[in-house]
Amino acid sequence: MFHPLMRAFLAMLALCASALVVQAQSSYQIRPGDTLQLEVLEDPTLNRPLLVLPDGSVSVPLVGSVRASGRSIDDVRAAVASSLAPNFATAPTVYLSVAQLAERRQGVAAAARTIAVYALGEFGKPGKVEVAPGSTLLQFLAESGGLTNFAATKRIQLRRIDRASGQDKVYLYNYNTVATGGAAPSIQLQDGDVIIVPQRRLFE
Numbered sequence: 001m002f003h004p005l006m007r008a009f010l011a012m013l014a015l016c017a018s019a020l021v022v023q024a025q026s027s028y029q030i031r032p033g034d035t036l037q038l039e040v041l042e043d044p045t046l047n048r049p050l051l052v053l054p055d056g057s058v059s060v061p062l063v064g065s066v067r068a069s070g071r072s073i074d075d076v077r078a079a080v081a082s083s084l085a086p087n088f089a090t091a092p093t094v095y096l097s098v099a100q101l102a103e104r105r106q107g108v109a110a111a112a113r114t115i116a117v118y119a120l121g122e123f124g125k126p127g128k129v130e131v132a133p134g135s136t137l138l139q140f141l142a143e144s145g146g147l148t149n150f151a152a153t154k155r156i157q158l159r160r161i162d163r164a165s166g167q168d169k170v171y172l173y174n175y176n177t178v179a180t181g182g183a184a185p186s187i188q189l190q191d192g193d194v195i196i197v198p199q200r201r202l203f204e
Contacts, residue, residue, distance in 0.1 A: 033102025
């Protein structure tokens, strides 16, 4: 049995630790590769992890793209709440926290060992995947846990930021062609590529 004073001391210690965590999250500047946790009190179906993409944005249901990189958790939470508000009768109660920090790769040697590719949509394991340089899109589909039963396998997108122009380029990939023994372009991945597998439409 703990002495009452000891219990009170431990409770105060826990409160202090919680306050430090909240303070640290409030001042933290979000970076690409971080994973945020979204919770909306009025609509739990919106609760989900949000991956910060290489362009610094997160994709929020009912809202679309929201800039996150370089901003604090409070700033992004306010932006998400404001954007969600038109979908609710009263202002929604939005909670946002840092669920996981991006891995910080150190040095040129470490960067050369792997490249970061991001999986969004109907993947078995969406998120950031570290793959070997020279990996192809087909190899990535296997390494990232495969696709769900709801994947639109004919409409897979590879999105890549052109380093020269800064424009977002989109390449389409038909996995069905490969699965049935046909030929498909061998697309070699680059660091920061985003692979999007949309949900298939009715009767697709």
